[in-house]
Amino acid sequence: MFLKLLSVPELNLHSSWNTGWIKIKNMSGFDKTMTIFWLLGPFIYLIERDPADLWLSLISLIFLIRCLRKKDWSWASQFWFKSALALWILGLFSAVTGPEPLFSFQQGFVWIRFPLYVAAAQVWLAKDRDIRILMLLAMLIGMLIMCSILIAETLIEPKTRLTWPYGDLVPGGYIAKVSLPLFCVLMAIAVSKKSKAGIFSGMIGLLSIGVSALTGERTNFLIRACGGILASIVWKPKFLMISLLIFIEVLAVLALFFTRPDLSSRFGDQFLNSIPIANTSDNNPYWGAWRGGIQQGLLNPVKGIGPSGTRNTCAKLDAKLPEWLPGKNYCGNHPHNFYIQLFAEVGVVGLILGCIMFGSIIMTCYKARLENFDCPMAATAFVVPFGLFFPIQQFNSFYGQWSNLFMWFAIAFAVSQYQGWIETRKFTE
Numbered sequence: 001m002f003l004k005l006l007s008v009p010e011l012n013l014h015s016s017w018n019t020g021w022i023k024i025k026n027m028s029g030f031d032k033t034m035t036i037f038w039l040l041g042p043f044i045y046l047i048e049r050d051p052a053d054l055w056l057s058l059i060s061l062i063f064l065i066r067c068l069r070k071k072d073w074s075w076a077s078q079f080w081f082k083s084a085l086a087l088w089i090l091g092l093f094s095a096v097t098g099p100e101p102l103f104s105f106q107q108g109f110v111w112i113r114f115p116l117y118v119a120a121a122q123v124w125l126a127k128d129r130d131i132r133i134l135m136l137l138a139m140l141i142g143m144l145i146m147c148s149i150l151i152a153e154t155l156i157e158p159k160t161r162l163t164w165p166y167g168d169l170v171p172g173g174y175i176a177k178v179s180l181p182l183f184c185v186l187m188a189i190a191v192s193k194k195s196k197a198g199i200f201s202g203m204i205g206l207l208s209i210g211v212s213a214l215t216g217e218r219t220n221f222l223i224r225a226c227g228g229i230l231a232s233i234v235w236k237p238k239f240l241m242i243s244l245l246i247f248i249e250v251l252a253v254l255a256l257f258f259t260r261p262d263l264s265s266r267f268g269d270q271f272l273n274s275i276p277i278a279n280t281s282d283n284n285p286y287w288g289a290w291r292g293g294i295q296q297g298l299l300n301p302v303k304g305i306g307p308s309g310t311r312n313t314c315a316k317l318d319a320k321l322p323e324w325l326p327g328k329n330y331c332g333n334h335p336h337n338f339y340i341q342l343f344a345e346v347g348v349v350g351l352i353l354g355c356i357m358f359g360s361i362i363m364t365c366y367k368a369r370l371e372n373f374d375c376p377m378a379a380t381a382f383v384v385p386f387g388l389f390f391p392i393q394q395f396n397s398f399y400g401q402w403s404n405l406f407m408w409f410a411i412a413f414a415v416s417q418y419q420g421w422i423e424t425r426k427f428t429e
Contacts, residue, residue, distance in 0.1 A: 005197060008376075016134070017134065020134040037055075041055060043138070043142055045142065056409070080364050083357040090303075090349060091307045093303065100309055118361075121412035126412075133377075150171055150211050161216040161217070176221065181413045184384065190202035190205055190232065223390075284327065290335055292317065292329040295321065300347060302347045302348065304343070334397040368414075384414035
């Protein structure tokens with residue numbers, strides 16, 4: 001009954017639920033096991049980092065072994081993967097020639113599992129649309145569970161930054177990133193359908209954006225809010241419904257902030273004062289993290305100092321240099337911006353390759369929109385990497401683990417919407 005309420009002609013969740021499980025039932029034992037294992041992802045992510053890391057790493061490794069056995073590497077000819085592979089190889093070179101070769105090599109080497117996971121989803125586990133819809137529903141259930149957990153934490157143990165169920169300040173990453181493809185679909189349906197599906201989609205989206213604000217994670221909240229707005233205007237929007245939805249969401253968030261002065265301050269004056277490009281003073285650690293990365297990139301502009309090397313070398317810098325760069329270095333664990341981190345750790349060439357990779361992933365997802373505009377999953381897919389790679393924001397480490405697990409999960413689902421690479425391969429053959 002619930003699936004029928006959320007279904008629209010372009011995305012019949014009820015029908016795909018039944019069809020998807022029939023398709024899984026008819027798979028070989030190995031593919032059936034791996035597909036079900038893949039569908040468990042949103043629930044495994046609710047446990048902790050180590051199980052989530054193991055889940056993604058196993059899928060990547062098994063996919064690699066599968067390709068070796070089948071001798072099928074045609075998928076690797078896709079431009080987005082070739083650019084990721086080139087960036088990975090360059091990172092390894094920067095590592096072995098950098099100041100801390102062993103540490104940087106380890107950090108750089110394991111990063112390739114993220115692009116491999118994207119490929120595994122696109123060309124193997126999620127190549128069927130009904131299976132992708134099953135994963136969309138798994139995201140929905142996982143998101144509702146996380147929202148329930150965080151609402152319970154707010155009632156039992158209220159604080160400005162929520163930590164359940166991880167005991168760490170990251171649950172907003174699950175809401176904003178793992179379920180971002182789902183949120184984009186919900187927003188697209190909410191403003192395009194004058195039906196029960198549109199109403200229920202809007203209500204679920206409103207709940208999740210409110211919980212995202214409750215977590216106190218500003219960047220993740222903005223990714224979700226801006227991504228939702230963009231998704232709502234790129235797929236069959238109705239102006240009146242967009243206006244109404246934005247009005248209700250703004251009203252709900254304002255009501256939340258008025259009742260929670262701590263959140264109002266965190267998303268208000270504190271946020272404005274912490275924006276790096278607007279405040280480059282000595283007392284802004286967010287700019288200080290960017291500054292330290294910029295300085296290290298300027299000292300090693302060609303190849304950088306190696307993946308994750310900035311966390312160990314920043315403290316050794318002469319903080320008075322370069323004299324023209326304002327502010328004071330803040331030496332945390334990384335520069336907190338993908339583009340600055342790539343410049344510092346793999347140099348100008350790595351930064352260019354990174355930008356090419358980001359752009360090619362966005363364009364791959366946009367091709368899905370061009371091929372199947374009627375499907376809201378495909379039509380809004382490009383919003384996911386566009387939001388997650390948008391340059392003017394605070395990032396976690398590019399070579400890090402926890403946040404990357406969230407981010408690449410969403411990117412894989414978005415990229416899997418594009419299946420035209422198969423026809424391209426046949427044409428070239």
